[in-house]
Amino acid sequence: MEKAIVVVDEIYGFLPGGALACIHSEEAVANTKEFIEKHPGVPVLFICDHHPSDHCSFAAQGGPWPPHCVAGTREAEIHDDLLPFVQEELTFYKGCDPAQEQYSGFDGRNEAGQSLDEVLQLLGTEVVYVVGIATEYCVRNTAEDLLRAGFKVTVVEDCLGWVDTEGHKKTLPELKSEGIKIQ
Ligand code: VGL
Ligand code: ZN
Secondary structure (H helix, E strand, C coil): CCEEEEEECCEHHHCCCCCCCCECHHHHHHHHHHHHHCCCCCCEEEEEECECCCCCCEHHHCCCECCCCECCCHHHCECHHHHHHCCHHHEEEECCCCCCCCCCHHHCECCCCCCHHHHHHHCCCCEEEEEEECHHHHHHHHHHHHHHCCCEEEEEEEEEEECCHHHHHHHHHHHHHHCCEEC
């Protein structure tokens, strides 16, 4: 079974000091690094929230969030500890269109314009491990889209960060009931 690891939004905007600093985010990064190192040879794909400064999800435009992860700022960058695993063709940017909220990694594109789904198919992937931030939003939507696309999906619990603890705790059994493994 060909495997792949999808790392969602382990970028500075969701880490301590970021505009949307999430709970358990530093632990998520440390545990993700360990998880990747325990799976040598398995492709690692990165999803990055990457907004223009007038994005529709920001409060000034009527959205629910403070400005965060603006392209070109530190907030939009992947955590330094994960940089050794980053490959440009396996890095996907989402939320780039000012008029669209995109919580799913499936909406992202790499520099060549390819989608996550497309690249996973090209790699012959059958099993996807999903890690990252935030459980209730981007992790959830990405995992659900992967399942719908026909992949076997496992969410790795100790590699997650979340906005709200109640929301995080509620999301995991919901994902499980949909057919996503929680490890
Ligand atoms: C996310 C809030 C705003 C996420 C992105 O990736 O989970 N959450 N933008
Ligand atoms: Zn965002």
